Amino acid sequence: MPTFRAPRTAWALAATFVDRLLAHDPALSRVKMGARVTLTILASILTLITIHLTFIPLPPISYALAIVLSIEGGVAVKDKTPADQLTTRMMGCAASLFCITLAATLEGYRLVADLTFLFVIFAASLARVFGPRGFAVGMFAFISYFIGAYLKPTLAELPLAALGPLFAVAFGHLIRRYLFVDDWRRDLVKSLRAIQRRVSNILSRLAQLSRSEALTDKDRLELRQMEEQLKDVVLMAEGLLPRNADGSMPTGDGPVTAVSMAIFDLHLAAESVIVQSLGALAPALLFDAVLRGDAASAKKIAEDPDTAGGDERTKQSVHALLWLHRASLALSEAANDRSFLQLMAFGGLPQAGMSIKPDFSWNNPLVRAAVQITIASGIAMIFGLLLSRERWFWAVLTAFLVFNNTRSRGDAALRAIQRSVGTLVGVAIGLGLATLLSGNMTATVMLAAACVFLAFYFLQVSYALLSFFVTIVLCLVYGLIGQLTYEVLLLRLEETVIGSVAGMFVAFVIFPSSTRSTVELALARWYDALGQVLDGVSGGESRYRLIELSNRLDEAYRDLTVAARPLGSAWSLVTRLGPIRQTLAVFLASSYWARILARDFSNTENRDDPKIRRAIDDARLALGKAAARGAECFSSKTPRHATAGANLAAPGEGVAHGADMVANLLNRLYPPAADKQKSQ
Template sequence: MKFAAVFRDWLLANDPALSRFRMGARVTLTVVGSILCLAAIHLAGLSLPPIAFGLAIILSIEGGVAVRDRQASAQLATRFYGTVVSLACVTVATLLEPHRYVSDIVFLFVILAATVARVYGPRGFAIGMFAFTSYFMGAFLKPALADLPIAAIGPVLALVVGHTVRTYLLPDDWRRDLLRSLMAIQVRVDDILMRLAVLSGAGSASEADRHELRQLEERLKDVVLMAEGFLPRPSDEAISSAEEPVAALAMKIFDTHLAAESAIVLSLEAPPPFALVHALIEGERDMAEKIAASPAVNGDERIAESARALLWLRDARSALAAVIAEARSDQFRSIGSDEGEQASASPDFSLKNPVMRAAVQITVASAVAMVFGLMLSRDRWFWAVLTAFLIFTNTKSRGDAAMRAVQRSVGTLLGIGSGLLLATLLAGHPAISVPLAAVCIFLGFYYLQVSYAVMTFFISIVLCLIYGLIGQLTLDLLLLRIEETLIGALAGTAAAFLVLPAPTRSTLDLALERWFGGLRELLAAVRDGKGRYELIELSHRLDVAYREVTAAARPLGSSWSVVTRPGRVRQTLAVFLGATYWARIFARNAVAAAKKPEGEVLAALEATLGDIDAIAARGSECFLVKRKAGRAAGRHLPIFKHGSRVGVEMIGTMLGRLYPD
């Protein structure tokens, strides 16, 4: 019982809305359910070919991962179309099996079509994955044409079981997930307060304190973005004042996040009294007010600022707690659900579209992997093509593709080593091997959103266990898989760098363009006196744009890069983080003031807007600038007293640090 409680606490701490848990559980239950149904049919006397099991497994996985429609009816439609395409691809692969070279060329056309289909959005992506994996399975297992009619039972069962699991056993429920994420925000804020209490007791901030508080801040930001993602939004992703309950909740989330960030920033400069932090943790409002108003606190402006930030966090935390308490009883019934599917834009088939460039890259990479894979093995070259195809998933630059190739190679190598050991130890014990394989499937897809290498590690173990169960586990076979994986990884990396490459800096330039555009739009909205809901929404978009910048800049500091600049990258990202923070502070102060900026604030704002245009034109050049190590601030930076002026001045100061010369 104690273990179950500890496990639940750990699970909620790492996966607050249980979205990763549901992903792993859906895939695992669908795979296991489909196999059990097929096994029952097989044992009942209807002999099923291996292709039925292979298609059931692969479509169970793709149905759980690739189908991303919002509504259950749309999910069912995507599964149905995908199943039809799957059967068609397997049929073509079977018909062309006697003509292997023709089949290989057709496979490349299937790969091209599957990746081009992504221009049609989530449904196109899912159907493309169904097509690729099904042709792959057909070419790999080489079924007889006469087996195909009965083999169709496999994909159909995967459709039925997958839809049942997704719709009835583990359904999506944004209200439940939103409540869980709000509760997680509350827990994250409490963690920050506990750490601030330790900091206050020590009286000063060590480097370890700063590191831990930054980590806590990042964890808070993760769950804030998760909560905002669960809010029902119209197709343009904008929340307007007409949606009062949603807008009000979005503002409470925003206020809590910004208050926590401010409490961290100010407390690191001037730790607040321990008694004040303790009073906040214990919920003693009167005591907290008394301590904050005491001469000992107000006698030092820096400490007074920290105290006011903590009181702000207290109020935001209380408002969020009230929302959570209300939601426990009414489950956000006042918030309407956005049931409509987003309207899809007209498909762009030009090479300016990153999806089309990726389609060409993937096809070329698959062709190269096919050639060298065939040179190594006529029967197992599919693994090389599979690797070359998959390493481009969710990548935005050649740096991303290279990192993913390394992750897949490392995950495969370690997974096969571990899987070989497990399969050898468990030989002749299917009662242990089968459940262990199911657990590894769950863990693989549980960690899919966290680490591609970890997912590959667990799936490689599953393959070893399966080979052990069917009596085909040999060291030569596993070494061949590693070699084919390396071929696919190298082919994918080469294609990413040589074929219509999207350089990391080009991708970073686009991310920076969005960030500077978001900053410009937010500051212009403040200047023009826009409403509070619009300012909150623009502030949220700026924060998202900053995250895109960090993701795009990540390969610049990775070990695969020819020139690694982790120090400069971190310094530059810190500048963007600071500018984002102060822009959000400035927007909040504008909301509180409820009037257009005037005088010195307006002049500083106009100057900053001019600086943005000049700096934005230089793109990612700022990541190449060598800067001296920053010194600690000589004075505190108030956010409450004269907050608007200081806020806009700090934005300008941060932008000036991008090019200190």
């Protein structure tokens, strides 16, 4: 009946949406981020409106400070414990009140006020030397002076202006402490469930492909994307596991070690299933049995003559699938072990709490960045003033934010372009929405709140989307207060472009940190991490130590992908791989086989096998040659299609094979033919 189809369709769409949401945000950390910022702004503004209507009129700066400090409190405060978070918020509030008072005091002395603004920018940027708390307090100080210089409060308005920061800090702390709590135990449980869910999705998809007996390029791309989603969840789960006081993983046979090893094995097994399935798919019935957790049926199907007597590639796929089944059961057992459940219920191991010694030397890139940010802000200030005497602050704000968390001149340029594009599109759409909703306050406020949530939900995904949604919010606010004009929006876009250009100019000209040098550093860390894995195998390190070294290698690869991103143009979004993506694929496959090497070495009985020693020596030799040439591989035009390998050795027998694959992949970075051509 039609009356029953619609609900089923709606439920299916909702389930698909939730699944995609959890695929990219398994612990809902991005949802919590957006919700914290949105609710803090709403609670602060509603409280101020109540005071305004009931007791005493409040100046506009009270509302402006409440909004911007609600944002900074939700984004910049990154302390682990509620007590530390409150301390950082209180220090930020004190810095905010000081900067507001300073801006109001110097308002009558424009040149002094502008020079002081540059000093505040330098101090706020330099505060990052003190770590996350310094970064947060610096952001509170900068944005507060910015608002003070923009809105020009009088000294008489300062006592009431202080209500904005105070309510933003109070509500921000309460919402994070009691409503959207950072609970590592709950997030870890969600991450473990997400791992199993991602593995089930991979198996379900492979079962469908096995029945269709066809594997297209689109299917291969989909499987690689599912593999990346699994990797994201695995890294999140590993990061949530409690650590020793020095930040290292616990040793011995404790519950944390057991869960860490189970995650590690399941990740490797799932990757192996995908790799082997790209060559030949196992029978669909075997996928179904593994999905059900039916070990007896899985074993019976694997031992069936039609399956066991198949070609070598099919047998490798079957072997990988059985390994995945065992690894999945092992993770469930480790996560439900009584000792681990007790740890989750009653406490965790001490967290890393090493103090950071400030480094104000010129060798510290944060010090150089502080100088760059100040110079870029000064340039933006000059040209912004030439364009507008009232709204030049937008140019300075853009120049400051262009450098926020960037690693190189290429990264800064990418952020500047994203901010300009996001602002341009946001102005176009925001103008239309504000015009459409003109006079409808309820709809405008609801849409503005939704855009605030989306802006900070996408904060860690796309800077362009952040700028886009924030610009729409500004358009809606201008519409509410009756200042929405085409000229104002065009001026905002122009000032944004000025700030972006100033930021890019300084990034490329003043103490430039080239993308190439940043990639060199990231690649050196990856080579060092791989060398530690090989040293650990050669030295006969324990299983948990090899797993820890392998996880560090995975993290180094992630850092490398971020550092190399500005070298290409949206390489992660295209289906036809470019040279940057192809090169990264070599490092991804090398990381994969290094983990196979570490896992199998701990299971092998004959660790002194000459084949193993020879393979490790070859891998060391290839590593040395590749490391000596640094990031040259990213500029080489030699094709280097990488694969994780065609054959999967049985556990305990793949040490030499894993080392051989690492050597072969590294040698692909600089093929002998390419070296010969280069020397000619």
